[in-house]
Amino acid sequence: MELGIGIGWRPEIADEVEALAGIDWVEAVAENLCADHLPDSLVRLRERGVRVVPHGVALGLGGADRPDPVRLVSLAARAELLGAPLVTEHIAFVRAGGPLTASPRLEAGHLLPVPRTWDALDVLCENVRIAQDSLPVPLALENIAALITWPDEELTEGQFLAELVERTGVRLLIDVANLHTNHVNLGQDPAKALDELPVEAIAYVHVAGGVERNGVWHDTHAHPVTAPVLQVLAELRSRVDPPGVLLERDDAFPPAAELAGELEAIRATLRRAAPPADPRPSPRDAAHDGDRGGDDAENGGGDGDRAPAAAVPAGTRDRTAVAQTALLSALVAGTPAPEGFDHRRLRVQSRALAAKRADVVAKVAPELPEILGDGYRAAFLAYAGSRPMSGGYRRDALDFAEHVLIAGGPADPVARRRLTYWWQDRSGSRPPRRTTRLVRAARAALVRK
Numbered sequence: 001m002e003l004g005i006g007i008g009w010r011p012e013i014a015d016e017v018e019a020l021a022g023i024d025w026v027e028a029v030a031e032n033l034c035a036d037h038l039p040d041s042l043v044r045l046r047e048r049g050v051r052v053v054p055h056g057v058a059l060g061l062g063g064a065d066r067p068d069p070v071r072l073v074s075l076a077a078r079a080e081l082l083g084a085p086l087v088t089e090h091i092a093f094v095r096a097g098g099p100l101t102a103s104p105r106l107e108a109g110h111l112l113p114v115p116r117t118w119d120a121l122d123v124l125c126e127n128v129r130i131a132q133d134s135l136p137v138p139l140a141l142e143n144i145a146a147l148i149t150w151p152d153e154e155l156t157e158g159q160f161l162a163e164l165v166e167r168t169g170v171r172l173l174i175d176v177a178n179l180h181t182n183h184v185n186l187g188q189d190p191a192k193a194l195d196e197l198p199v200e201a202i203a204y205v206h207v208a209g210g211v212e213r214n215g216v217w218h219d220t221h222a223h224p225v226t227a228p229v230l231q232v233l234a235e236l237r238s239r240v241d242p243p244g245v246l247l248e249r250d251d252a253f254p255p256a257a258e259l260a261g262e263l264e265a266i267r268a269t270l271r272r273a274a275p276p277a278d279p280r281p282s283p284r285d286a287a288h289d290g291d292r293g294g295d296d297a298e299n300g301g302g303d304g305d306r307a308p309a310a311a312v313p314a315g316t317r318d319r320t321a322v323a324q325t326a327l328l329s330a331l332v333a334g335t336p337a338p339e340g341f342d343h344r345r346l347r348v349q350s351r352a353l354a355a356k357r358a359d360v361v362a363k364v365a366p367e368l369p370e371i372l373g374d375g376y377r378a379a380f381l382a383y384a385g386s387r388p389m390s391g392g393y394r395r396d397a398l399d400f401a402e403h404v405l406i407a408g409g410p411a412d413p414v415a416r417r418r419l420t421y422w423w424q425d426r427s428g429s430r431p432p433r434r435t436t437r438l439v440r441a442a443r444a445a446l447v448r449k
Contacts (some may be wrong), residue, residue, distance in 0.1 A: 093108075106332060112331075142206065161197045171201050208285070234269050290418075
């Protein structure tokens with residue numbers, strides 16, 4: 001299945017994306033689309049023959065729990081609405097706690113790495129099979145960027161991905177920016193990872209920008225693509241001709257001319273890195289001619305060479321749940337760091353998660369920074385330090401506003417009145433009474449223990 005050169009579609013740059021020359025396809029964040037109605041821009045793109053791929057961020061297939069059936073139904077509906085050739089998600093966990101650990105549910109609001117262990121692989125493979133059986137088109141999974149690594153890992157990233165593909169027949173979405181991020185932050189060699197992973201399983205490639213601060217590379221998707229990231233793309237192209245390559249940009253959107261320039265840099269990198277013509281079929285061509293086939297999207301499901309399913313060994317999900325909950329609790333609830341983790345790295349990751357929460361809440365509820373002014377960010381970071389997210393970002397915005405009001409803020413009476421009205425309008429009730437405040441305080445204390 002050839003995709004070509006694409007760009008991430010975002011509402012903020014919808015007009016620019018439509019006007020860009022040479023765009024073969026776009027990718028849209030699945031959770032940002034309605035299940036029964038497409039934005040006009042995507043409708044126009046589809047009418048022009050531009051393919052649209054839904055890119056999920058909330059399934060948490062690397063988590064200890066089995067995938068949420070409601071989320072799977074929602075993702076499947078978006079794939080069908082778009083007439084998508086495939087669906088993509090991430091090799092990550094995004095929440096922890098709950099019934100498996102008899103503890104409060106915690107949301108990361110971010111993609112967190114799974115340990116490269118046989119236990120985690122067993123859980124991931126079963127979750128992937130469940131997702132594959134629920135989706136109408138093939139599934140491809142993306143490697144993520146990380147600031148932290150798990151202790152006592154048993155596999156390299158390339159080995160982990162190769163085993164995942166072997167067991168499930170899932171396709172891969174390789175993010176070369178994430179490989180570069182892990183090279184800077186964790187010392188992992190992107191060339192070695194590319195050597196070890198099954199390049200014939202690649203569905204497409206992500207390219208994105210980032211920035212280095214204090215020796216840590218932040219995969220921001222808000223900065224231009226750098227030369228080192230393009231070099232990793234060149235390394236990949238020297239091994240395989242990827243079916244598709246996509247430019248991601250999620251924030252601080254530049255003018256259309258700059259987006260066009262980055263796309264041309266990607267095209268030029270692919271041209272320069274292409275190996276000399278070889279009369280033998282490429283690994284991808286061979287795969288397309290064989291059983292795995294590039295037409296799985298048209299056959300529905302696309303399980304490829306999936307190995308027979310094996311049940312997850314008893315206790316594996318429980319062990320995974322305990323480990324992931326301990327890590328996420330340390331990152332978002334201030335509990336002690338689990339043994340074996342780099343405490344400095346955990347602090348960096350924790351601050352990054354809180355900063356992202358502040359940024360996203362400011363986007364989904366722009367009235368909050370407007371009402372609170374310059375004090376918004378400091379107030380939110382103080383709130384986030386001990387109050388983990390237990391729902392989505394809109395729920396987080398309401399909980400933050402409630403927290404400010406309960407604490408007697410804002411000091412300015414006009415701002416307080418505006419915040420009260422904002423909270424009432426969205427929560428549908430009056431500010432909480434004393435009993436409700438005590439219950440919520442007790443619940444928060446249990447999370448922090």
